[in-house]
Amino acid sequence: MTRGLFVSFEGGDGAGKSTQVGALVAWLTGLGRTVVRTFEPGGTALGAVLRQAVQHGDDVDRRTEALLYAADRAHHVATVVRPALDRGHDVVTDRYLDSSVAYQGVGRGLGADAVERLSRWATDDLLPDLTVLLDLDPAVGLGRLTGAPDRMERAGTTFHRQVRAAFAARAAADRDRFCVLDATRPSEEIAAAVRDRVQALIGPVST
Numbered sequence: 001m002t003r004g005l006f007v008s009f010e011g012g013d014g015a016g017k018s019t020q021v022g023a024l025v026a027w028l029t030g031l032g033r034t035v036v037r038t039f040e041p042g043g044t045a046l047g048a049v050l051r052q053a054v055q056h057g058d059d060v061d062r063r064t065e066a067l068l069y070a071a072d073r074a075h076h077v078a079t080v081v082r083p084a085l086d087r088g089h090d091v092v093t094d095r096y097l098d099s100s101v102a103y104q105g106v107g108r109g110l111g112a113d114a115v116e117r118l119s120r121w122a123t124d125d126l127l128p129d130l131t132v133l134l135d136l137d138p139a140v141g142l143g144r145l146t147g148a149p150d151r152m153e154r155a156g157t158t159f160h161r162q163v164r165a166a167f168a169a170r171a172a173a174d175r176d177r178f179c180v181l182d183a184t185r186p187s188e189e190i191a192a193a194v195r196d197r198v199q200a201l202i203g204p205v206s207t
């Protein structure tokens with residue numbers, strides 16, 4: 001049996017990832033594929049506890065924060081992502097390890113390489129086949145959010161500009177894995193561009 005396709009969506013807060021995750025999952029499902037839609041942090045029962053602690057709990061220092069995201073990811077990969085891929089199912093996740101590199105590695109100043117190593121260890125080196133980066137000016141993204149801001153959303157514009165630059169630098173360094181799209185484009189155009197990249201990975205689609 002062939003392994004399923006693993007796609008992650010990344011980008012700043014308010015970039016429209018969940019809409020695009022939904023569109024891709026619907027398209028893949030319509031092709032007759034079995035798709036697991038998931039997210040980080042919090043895509044498992046243990047992850048929900050970790051998410052609550054890291055997003056909405058008391059302030060935690062930056063190393064603790066990085067370890068909480070990494071613990072969430074390790075459990076998510078071991079219990080959800082890898083078993084699904086091994087069964088031949090596709091997995092589409094809203095955020096993955098590039099978020100840790102951008103937010104904790106660069107935004108919090110822990111170092112991109114150190115945080116990447118931590119996540120690579122946590123996931124036993126599982127990388128997505130494709131990572132869609134929805135690029136957006138944080139001033140626009142944060143303005144789109146509704147509800148009370150969480151710890152990350154309160155981190156300030158300078159922090160979020162660094163995060164955006166970090167995502168862009170990672171994408172520029174690995175064009176094979178990344179697909180960078182302007183998140184201000186109409187949502188249907190973005191979805192079509194994502195489908196084009198996915199189609200190139202899964203081969204001709206008979207409709």
Ligand code: TYD
Nearest residue numbers: 012013014040041069095099100103152153
């Ligand atoms: P979430 O409510 O899922 O926001 P979004 O809709 O923007 O994805 O919260 C995820 C937050 O956690 C977001 O601000 C980014 C942050 N985050 C990290 O800092 N590091 C990580 O490794 C991950 C997965 C998320």
